[in-house]
Amino acid sequence: MQQSGCRVVRSCLLLRQGYRPKRKRCAKWHLTNNNSVSKKNHMLPKHLRRLEAESIEIMREVVAGFKNPVMLYSIGKDSSVMLHVAIKAFYPAKLPFPLLHVDTTWKFREMITFRDETAKRLGVELIVHVNKEGLERGINPIDSGSALHTRVMKTDALKQALDLYQFDAAFGGARRDEEKSRAKERIFSFRSAGHVWDPRNQRPELWNLFNTQLLQGETMRVFAMSNWTELDIWEYIMLEKIPVVPLYFAKQRPVVRRSGATIMVDDKRLRLQSNEMPEMRMIRFRTLGCYPLSGAIDSDATTIEDIVAEMHTATVSERQGRLIDTDEAASMEKKKWEGYF
Amino acid sequence: MPSKATIDRVQAGKDQLQFITCGSVDDGKSTLIGRLLHDSKVIYEDQLAALARDSAKHGTTGNDVDFALLVDGLEAEREQGITIDVAYRFFTTLRRSFMVADTPGHEQYTRNMATGASNAQLAIILIDARKGVLVQTKRHSFICSLLGIRHVVLAVNKIDLVKYNKERFDRIVGDYMAFAAGLGFTSVVPIPISARYGDNVINQSDKTKWYQGPCLLDYLESIDIQSDVARQVFRFPVQWVNRPNLDFRGYAGSVASGSISAGDEIVVAASGRTTRVKRIVAQDGNLPRADAGDAVTITLEDEIDIGRGDLLARPNERPEVTDQFAAHLIWMDNDPLVAGRNYILRIGTRTGVAGSITAIKHRIDVNTREHLAARKLSLNEIGFCNVATALPVAFDPYEVNRKTGSFIVIDRFTNRTVGAGMIAFPLRRATNTATAF
Numbered sequence: 001m002q003q004s005g006c007r008v009v010r011s012c013l014l015l016r017q018g019y020r021p022k023r024k025r026c027a028k029w030h031l032t033n034n035n036s037v038s039k040k041n042h043m044l045p046k047h048l049r050r051l052e053a054e055s056i057e058i059m060r061e062v063v064a065g066f067k068n069p070v071m072l073y074s075i076g077k078d079s080s081v082m083l084h085v086a087i088k089a090f091y092p093a094k095l096p097f098p099l100l101h102v103d104t105t106w107k108f109r110e111m112i113t114f115r116d117e118t119a120k121r122l123g124v125e126l127i128v129h130v131n132k133e134g135l136e137r138g139i140n141p142i143d144s145g146s147a148l149h150t151r152v153m154k155t156d157a158l159k160q161a162l163d164l165y166q167f168d169a170a171f172g173g174a175r176r177d178e179e180k181s182r183a184k185e186r187i188f189s190f191r192s193a194g195h196v197w198d199p200r201n202q203r204p205e206l207w208n209l210f211n212t213q214l215l216q217g218e219t220m221r222v223f224a225m226s227n228w229t230e231l232d233i234w235e236y237i238m239l240e241k242i243p244v245v246p247l248y249f250a251k252q253r254p255v256v257r258r259s260g261a262t263i264m265v266d267d268k269r270l271r272l273q274s275n276e277m278p279e280m281r282m283i284r285f286r287t288l289g290c291y292p293l294s295g296a297i298d299s300d301a302t303t304i305e306d307i308v309a310e311m312h313t314a315t316v317s318e319r320q321g322r323l324i325d326t327d328e329a330a331s332m333e334k335k336k337w338e339g340y341f
Numbered sequence: 342m343p344s345k346a347t348i349d350r351v352q353a354g355k356d357q358l359q360f361i362t363c364g365s366v367d368d369g370k371s372t373l374i375g376r377l378l379h380d381s382k383v384i385y386e387d388q389l390a391a392l393a394r395d396s397a398k399h400g401t402t403g404n405d406v407d408f409a410l411l412v413d414g415l416e417a418e419r420e421q422g423i424t425i426d427v428a429y430r431f432f433t434t435l436r437r438s439f440m441v442a443d444t445p446g447h448e449q450y451t452r453n454m455a456t457g458a459s460n461a462q463l464a465i466i467l468i469d470a471r472k473g474v475l476v477q478t479k480r481h482s483f484i485c486s487l488l489g490i491r492h493v494v495l496a497v498n499k500i501d502l503v504k505y506n507k508e509r510f511d512r513i514v515g516d517y518m519a520f521a522a523g524l525g526f527t528s529v530v531p532i533p534i535s536a537r538y539g540d541n542v543i544n545q546s547d548k549t550k551w552y553q554g555p556c557l558l559d560y561l562e563s564i565d566i567q568s569d570v571a572r573q574v575f576r577f578p579v580q581w582v583n584r585p586n587l588d589f590r591g592y593a594g595s596v597a598s599g600s601i602s603a604g605d606e607i608v609v610a611a612s613g614r615t616t617r618v619k620r621i622v623a624q625d626g627n628l629p630r631a632d633a634g635d636a637v638t639i640t641l642e643d644e645i646d647i648g649r650g651d652l653l654a655r656p657n658e659r660p661e662v663t664d665q666f667a668a669h670l671i672w673m674d675n676d677p678l679v680a681g682r683n684y685i686l687r688i689g690t691r692t693g694v695a696g697s698i699t700a701i702k703h704r705i706d707v708n709t710r711e712h713l714a715a716r717k718l719s720l721n722e723i724g725f726c727n728v729a730t731a732l733p734v735a736f737d738p739y740e741v742n743r744k745t746g747s748f749i750v751i752d753r754f755t756n757r758t759v760g761a762g763m764i765a766f767p768l769r770r771a772t773n774t775a776t777a778f
Contacts, residue, residue: 047357047438049635056636057580057595064581064649065692089593089636091624093585176429183428199426203758204452204673206459208595209687209749213756227440229431 048236051228055082056089057208058187058224059171063096065212066169066220072158073099073126075111076288077244078173080118081233082225084242086171087122098125100161100170104153105130106141106290108266114245127165131157141292142271149290159195162219169212169220177229187226193217230286231311238304248307250284250299261295355435358566361442361457361490363481364467369498373467373536374430374443377558380543381432427457436562451484451707451721452673455761458488459747462566465494465557470503470533474516480707486524487669487723487763489743492564493521495531496557500549501538507551523710528564532557573633574658575599576737576745577607578689579651583638591622591638592647594690597744601639602630609645610652610660610735616643650691652735652745660745664733665768669705670698670718670726674752674759678718680726684759685751688734689744695731698750702726718760727768739763 044052062069071086073079083099090096101115119126131139134152141149162170176183186202188210194217203211214220228236237244254265256276263270265278270292272278283296284307301307362370430441442457458464464485468478485493495517503509514531521529532541533549534557540546541556555563580594601607601618608615619640621628631637641647654660672678678698686696702725704715718724739746750760 045355047355050357053595053634053636060581060593060636064690088624090583091638092589092591092622093583177431183430184426202426204456204761205758206456206749206761207743207747208460209689209747211687211749211751211756211758212692213685213751215756218756227429227431229433229438231433232438 044236044239048232048239051232052085052088052236054227055085055224058210058222059086059089061210061212062169062171062220062222062224063090065210066214068165068167069097069169069171069222070100070127070162070165070167071095071097071171072173073101073115074173074288075101075107075115075118075245076173077233077237077248078175078225078228080242080244081228081236082171082173083118083122083124084240085224095122095124097171098127100127100129100165100167102154102157102161103128103130104141104149104157104290105135106149106153106269106292108245108247108264108288108291108294110247111245111288114243118243127161129157129161129164131160140269141290142269146293149293162195167219168214169222171222171224173225174223175228175230175233176223176226185223185226187223188212189221189223191219191221195219197221231308234304234308234311238308244304245288247285247288249303250282250301250306252280253283253296254278255281255283255296258292262297263294264291264296266291355433355437356566357438357440358463358561358564359440359442359461360463360465360561361444361454361461361485362465362467363444363454363457363485364469364477364496364498368467368469369536370443370467373465373496373498373534373542374441376536376539376542377439377441378430378432380539381434381558427453434558434562439561451480452671452761454481454484455488455671455673458485458490459743459761461485461488461490463492463494463561463564464490465496467496467498468513468517470497470499470506470509470513473513474520476708478517479520479709482521482524483707483710484723486526487671489739489763491525491527492566493526493529494557494560495529497531497533498536500533500540501535505533505540505546505548507549510552530554530560532560573598573742575601575605575607575653575655576660576742577601577639577653578691578745579647579649579653580690581649582647589640590644591640592653593636593638595636596631596633597689598633598742600630600632603627606656607641607653608656608659609647610654610662611733612646612651614645615656616641616645618642650689652689652691660735660737661767662733662735663767663769664730665699666728666736666764667702667766667768668726668728668748668762668764669739670724670728670750670763671761672718672720672722672724672759673761674757675720676752676759677720678724678750678760680716683753685753686728686730686734686748686762687751688736688748691734694734696750697729698726699729700727725765726762728762736764738766740765 071082073083086095099119131153134156139149139152174182176185184199186205188205189197190203191197212220255262256265256272256278258276262283282298282300284299284301285294285296288294299310301310362374364370428443430443432439442461444454444457466478466481468474495514497510497513500510510533518529532554533552534541536542540548541552543556543558545556576597576599578594578597579592583591583593603618603620605618606615607618619642621631622638622640628637652660680698680701683695683697686694688694701715701718703712704718704722704724706713707723715724737745746764748762748764749758750762751757752759
């Protein structure tokens with residue numbers, strides 16, 4: 001799937017043919033002769049400028065300190081902000097690393113459309129990886145359960161992709177305010193060979209002096225957005241006018257109630273039970289993932305400004321809509337041990 | 342809500358305060374942070390429901406909700422009822438956004454406390470009102486002072502358990518002030534609180550009518566942390582050379598302190614070469630100036646040899662450049678520091694510097710601040726050492742500049758971060774560089 005301005009590599013297809021795909025760096029450097037003086041950045045309030053600058057510093061550190069970095073791109077709002085900040089960080093050069101999307105094949109259709117449009121619009125290299133073996137075994141979120149589906153199609157798939165391309169550092173958009181075990185995560189999160197995360201064996205992280213040294217086989221996960229909160233993300237999207245997946249905005253959509261959550265009927269694979277009748281409701285999503293695992297919220301927020309206003313009065317956390325976190329107590333911590341992002 | 346109002350409210354903006362909480366295990370740190378998060382309404386309903394479930398399972402507060410469980414994230418901690426690593430928490434009010442480092446009180450985790458303190462502008466030091474100033478209190482205060490924190494809130498907690506007694510509070514404050522006199526704090530503000538019941542945390546308590554000062558959150562919202570780095574001299578560690586093609590060569594980095602404008606003269610600290618800033622490049626156009634904390638890309642008038650690790654300054658405000666200096670060193674690894682052994686140092690953006698600790702002048706007892714003779718430094722010990730590097734490096738004393746005066750020590754074989762250093766002064770000027778002016 002070749003498009004002008006970006007390369008989309010579908011590694012699942014290439015995997016089956018049994019060879020390592022070669023990546024070519026985008027050679028088209030983009031320059032400006034614009035000598036005009038900008039006022040725009042000074043419109044950002046102090047705390048957002050500070051967060052942006054911190055993320056830029058982390059991203060540059062990775063490009064300076066690692067051989068083959070990649071940016072995990074999940075298509076969500078945090079990824080949108082991370083990508084936006086990354087383009088600023090390396091301007092006027094092009095993004096010096098590719099994006100990697102680990103596709104479980106169960107994302108909302110609008111997410112995939114948005115992903116491909118974003119890669120094309122920004123002219124960035126996008127790698128899409130699917131765990132082919134999991135797909136062949138028929139692993140899916142409905143029959144296999146969210147825990148197995150997540151492990152095979154997300155965690156294992158991610159490890160496959162990192163090994164396949166031999167990435168030594170991978171950016172993730174996770175934030176410390178999302179979840180308890182994330183709150184203890186380092187910005188540079190060390191993984192021993194085999195992608196193992198050991199919270200008791202993390203490197204102390206003082207000042208902005210990150211230790212980027214690795215031995216053979218070791219890798220680093222880098223959380224460039226660690227210190228942003230959900231509200232910061234939306235405020236930044238609003239002020240910087242960053243495009244996001246339309247599913248974040250309220251609209252009449254077909255939904256059913258399942259396991260206490262509002263699930264959107266995105267395609268036929270949801271297999272409606274006899275007692276499930278899709279109804280049209282005004283809903284939106286605070287987080288996006290595999291559609292059968294993403295709970296919608298009732299909302300009238302149709303603009304970014306509405307969302308920010310709604311955030312100011314929200315009474316439940318964004319992860320409440322995520323069915324994968326409630327599998328068992330401390331489930332995020334367990335997933336992280338296994339190599340989940 | 343009209344969208345214009347939302348945009349205005351966001352743009353009015355707020356600044357950010359990073360602080361750490363320190364105290365010994367039972368002083369109620371986690372409870373205090375849980376309380377701040379809860380009362381400033383950043384805890385959502387589903388999290389509260391989970392908290393109620395967890396409290397029934399692991400809680401130590403009977404039928405009440407145990408706020409500590411909001412913060413004690415990892416499973417092992419919940420089981421042991423202690424905090425074993427640094428956790429970062431966020432909450433925001435209309436006036437400020439806050440980032441809290443919750444750091445452990447156990448002696449063996451001094452390294453985590455230093456980690457949390459390294460980026461903090463303020464420390465909340467908790468004291469159990471029943472116990473008063475303890476050895477741990479002194480240790481935490483000393484580490485905060487060493488790491489450059491200048492503002493302290495002395496939170497005398499569990500004031501409910503001493504029946505809100507004023508004399509008890511006054512005695513503790515007196516003891517602490519006498520001890521802290523030599524630690525270089527700019528401000529120490531004592532507040533009587535009960536983290537468990539919320540007295541003087543978010544709201545003024547009616548049980549401590551004798552206390553006229555601010556409640557904790559009011560104080561955190563209003564303290565003037567007018568960042569010193571803005572008033573300091575200009576320092577720019579070059580982080581990455583941006584060279585997309587032959588026509589552009591930009592130096593990317595974050596302004597460590599001070600500010601710089603297009604046209605200003607700069608010097609490369611190590612080589613002594615000077616030139617002028619041509620442009621400060623950003624995606625939205627050029628910036629007229631860059632201030633401390635800004636992550637920017639600058640281009641220069643002349644093509645001079647500059648790479649990652651170089652430190653840019655103004656010609657009349659140069660940093661030290663030398664290959665030998667004295668520094669405080671916090672040891673963070675199970676294998677002790679051995680004087681004379683080679684390590685890898687990172688100073689600013691200068692990475693992979695071969696170096697060795699040539700002498701341990703003395704070890705400092707963190708409890709008494711006594712200087713002791715030492716041949717090695719073990720995990721969590723602090724020493725005053727002479728350091729030698731294979732090449733001259735540019736720096737400022739840590740007391741003057743936290744960003745350009747700090748370094749980390751990395752083991753050459755395991756790559757672990759084994760030490761954290763704060764430079765005190767140069768031991769000799771490098772002879773092979775142009776530092777004179």
